[in-house]
Amino acid sequence: MTVLLVAGTTETASIEGISAAGADPDAMLHTPAADLEIVAYGDLVWAPFVPVSPSGCPTPAVVTRAVRDLLGFDVIMVDAGLACETGAPTVAIGDTPGVDIRRGEAVPKAPEIVNRAREFGATLPVEELVIGETIPGGTTTALAVLTALGEPATVSSSLPENPLALKREVVAEALAAAGLESGDAAGNPVAAVQYVGDPVLAAVVGLVMGATAAGTDVILAGGTQLAAAAALARHAGVDAHLELATTPFIATDGSTDVDALAAALDLDLRVTDPGFGRRDHPATAAYIAGEAKEGVGMGGALALADRAGVPMTAVRDQLVAMYDRLRADSPTPQP
Amino acid sequence: MTVLLVAGTTETASIEGISAAGADPDAMLHTPAADLEIVAYGDLVWAPFVPVSPSGCPTPAVVTRAVRDLLGFDVIMVDAGLACETGAPTVAIGDTPGVDIRRGEAVPKAPEIVNRAREFGATLPVEELVIGETIPGGTTTALAVLTALGEPATVSSSLPENPLALKREVVAEALAAAGLESGDAAGNPVAAVQYVGDPVLAAVVGLVMGATAAGTDVILAGGTQLAAAAALARHAGVDAHLELATTPFIATDGSTDVDALAAALDLDLRVTDPGFGRRDHPATAAYIAGEAKEGVGMGGALALADRAGVPMTAVRDQLVAMYDRLRADSPTPQP
Numbered sequence: 001m002t003v004l005l006v007a008g009t010t011e012t013a014s015i016e017g018i019s020a021a022g023a024d025p026d027a028m029l030h031t032p033a034a035d036l037e038i039v040a041y042g043d044l045v046w047a048p049f050v051p052v053s054p055s056g057c058p059t060p061a062v063v064t065r066a067v068r069d070l071l072g073f074d075v076i077m078v079d080a081g082l083a084c085e086t087g088a089p090t091v092a093i094g095d096t097p098g099v100d101i102r103r104g105e106a107v108p109k110a111p112e113i114v115n116r117a118r119e120f121g122a123t124l125p126v127e128e129l130v131i132g133e134t135i136p137g138g139t140t141t142a143l144a145v146l147t148a149l150g151e152p153a154t155v156s157s158s159l160p161e162n163p164l165a166l167k168r169e170v171v172a173e174a175l176a177a178a179g180l181e182s183g184d185a186a187g188n189p190v191a192a193v194q195y196v197g198d199p200v201l202a203a204v205v206g207l208v209m210g211a212t213a214a215g216t217d218v219i220l221a222g223g224t225q226l227a228a229a230a231a232l233a234r235h236a237g238v239d240a241h242l243e244l245a246t247t248p249f250i251a252t253d254g255s256t257d258v259d260a261l262a263a264a265l266d267l268d269l270r271v272t273d274p275g276f277g278r279r280d281h282p283a284t285a286a287y288i289a290g291e292a293k294e295g296v297g298m299g300g301a302l303a304l305a306d307r308a309g310v311p312m313t314a315v316r317d318q319l320v321a322m323y324d325r326l327r328a329d330s331p332t333p334q335p
Numbered sequence: 336m337t338v339l340l341v342a343g344t345t346e347t348a349s350i351e352g353i354s355a356a357g358a359d360p361d362a363m364l365h366t367p368a369a370d371l372e373i374v375a376y377g378d379l380v381w382a383p384f385v386p387v388s389p390s391g392c393p394t395p396a397v398v399t400r401a402v403r404d405l406l407g408f409d410v411i412m413v414d415a416g417l418a419c420e421t422g423a424p425t426v427a428i429g430d431t432p433g434v435d436i437r438r439g440e441a442v443p444k445a446p447e448i449v450n451r452a453r454e455f456g457a458t459l460p461v462e463e464l465v466i467g468e469t470i471p472g473g474t475t476t477a478l479a480v481l482t483a484l485g486e487p488a489t490v491s492s493s494l495p496e497n498p499l500a501l502k503r504e505v506v507a508e509a510l511a512a513a514g515l516e517s518g519d520a521a522g523n524p525v526a527a528v529q530y531v532g533d534p535v536l537a538a539v540v541g542l543v544m545g546a547t548a549a550g551t552d553v554i555l556a557g558g559t560q561l562a563a564a565a566a567l568a569r570h571a572g573v574d575a576h577l578e579l580a581t582t583p584f585i586a587t588d589g590s591t592d593v594d595a596l597a598a599a600l601d602l603d604l605r606v607t608d609p610g611f612g613r614r615d616h617p618a619t620a621a622y623i624a625g626e627a628k629e630g631v632g633m634g635g636a637l638a639l640a641d642r643a644g645v646p647m648t649a650v651r652d653q654l655v656a657m658y659d660r661l662r663a664d665s666p667t668p669q670p
Contacts, residue, residue, distance in 0.1 A: 043460040089412050089424035125378040
């Protein structure tokens with residue numbers, strides 16, 4: 001079992017009210033780097049603090065690592081454009097954070113990133129690849145990409161209240177700046193990601209193209225961001241079977257329609273319930289309250305646990321133990 | 336179990352006749368990057384070919400990976416200064432190949448590399464760290480460092496005939512260019528590595544300093560290069576218990592005296608015999624003929640296998656299977 005996490009940043013995340021993937025915009029810059037460290041080591045190395053939402057919900061990286069502790073799956077981490085260094089080992093696919101999509105060209109190097117990721121995905125000697133992401137602001141860029149491709153423009157949010165009106169406003173501004181109408185980038189996924197996407201989407205679509213071309217089974221571990229990556233892959237001509245492994249927090253998110261998105265993109269939707277409602281603890285309660293929902297491969301990790309027959313009680317126990325240890329050991333930013 | 340491999344390059348390797356860690360000097364530039372890919376994935380990703388010596392001996396990375404296939408230990412890979420990109424995930428500690436030591440300053444950024452590696456080693460949440468290396472030309476820079484520190488100046492070679500006269504000549508030239516006499520850098524390990532060392536030695540000594548300060552058990556997985564790193568650590572005031580886990584090909588190498596070196600540096604010497612003489616195959620015969628001998632954590636990997644009770648017949652079977660597959664799948668450069 002190999003989980004590949006693609007990490008990056010986009011200046012789009014610093015738009016006030018867009019993302020909960022960090023206590024504040026400054027903290028958010030560190031979130032993907034910290035997420036990788038948590039999944040790689042179960043602890044921080046260079047990152048200054050454990051990522052939490054403004055209300056204190058811990059990053060889904062903790063869930064993914066908890067499952068990894070139980071299953072021992074391999075991880076490969078890809079740097080698609082981090083804003084700060086990480087102590088986790090990464091393969092360098094990109095080197096620049098994404099530009100605010102309202103500026104008209106979000107990922108100037110998208111063609112190179114897609115190609116490099118495609119080559120990497122094609123040569124990676126694994127039979128199955130579970131691909132997740134960590135990029136604050138990623139649902140907004142995903143919405144922009146889905147809109148540019150003319151696919152169902154529906155995304156989730158790491159916030160309990162999806163700021164959809166704000167996202168749509170940002171996306172409209174982005175498309176206008178890029179000179180695109182809805183659907184204009186249909187059949188041209190590289191343009192979609194270059195003008196209104198983010199570096200993680202560029203890397204993920206390349207990885208999916210390369211891996212599926214090489215006959216590798218691909219599971220997209222995430223919610224609407226990974227669905228947007230799947231949309232890019234479909235528009236690149238990828239017709240391989242693709243599974244979208246996500247959490248019930250995405251599946252039951254009334255602000256988005258992941259079923260419709262999965263159906264439109266011919267994705268097998270797999271929802272794995274970690275049963276967080278059965279365990280009263282800050283590490284689980286925040287998810288029940290609608291925060292975070294997904295990310296850092298969480299839905300895919302849960303699917304792997306389920307497939308291996310690991311009971312969800314064990315996942316919850318491991319999550320709680322890890323969360324308590326991280327809270328005791330590591331500073332968290334004060335909201 | 337965590338094996339940390341430090342990879343880098345030094346222009347010193349391009350001196351004719353110095354190293355067998357590649358079919359020719361051009362191929363040698365790719366050796367550390369390819370070694371990391373082999374240990375990470377069991378196969379090449381971006382590297383153009385499986386590293387072999389001029390006579391065709393495969394890289395010890397194949398042995399380390401064979402053991403990893405059996406034991407499933409974690410790996411952390413550190414880029415201390417690679418000359419070309421690798422498809423293996425790495426933590427960036429350095430970014431520049433080492434300069435030919437005859438030029439007078441081998442690692443201008445040694446202080447930064449040592450500090451960065453020390454911080455990384457100190458925060459890494461592991462109880463035991465097995466540290467190996469891959470850097471062509473590394474025994475020559477090791478000899479220079481041991482000389483500069485005033486320690487027993489004895490090193491092994493990846494060649495069956497250790498080109499000691501040539502190495503001593505290069506080291507004499509390096510010390511003269513740096514304005515150093517033998518022993519002048521005693522107590523000043525950063526200067527030793529900065530003037531006549533290589534980026535891998537800089538990173539390893541930093542890692543050892545940081546890890547031991549944090550109470551992590553350190554096993555140095557290698558031969559005389561790792562002993563030189565231990566010498567640097569001793570001169571940095573590290574008095575923790577250090578084990579040097581190596582192969583019988585180093586221990587019985589008549590051209591070096593690793594026992595004396597270990598004794599002088601207060602290292603516990605552990606020699607693990609993979610019994611290559613009991614298996615007639617190109618993957619094992621080259622070692623029996625005195626090639627390669629050690630590298631890419633091979634001695635440490637064998638020690639871990641032994642400690643876990645994995646029989647060496649299983650290691651040999653896995654090595655042979657992997658070697659045959661790599662030969663079938665991957666191009667090798669023609670000597």
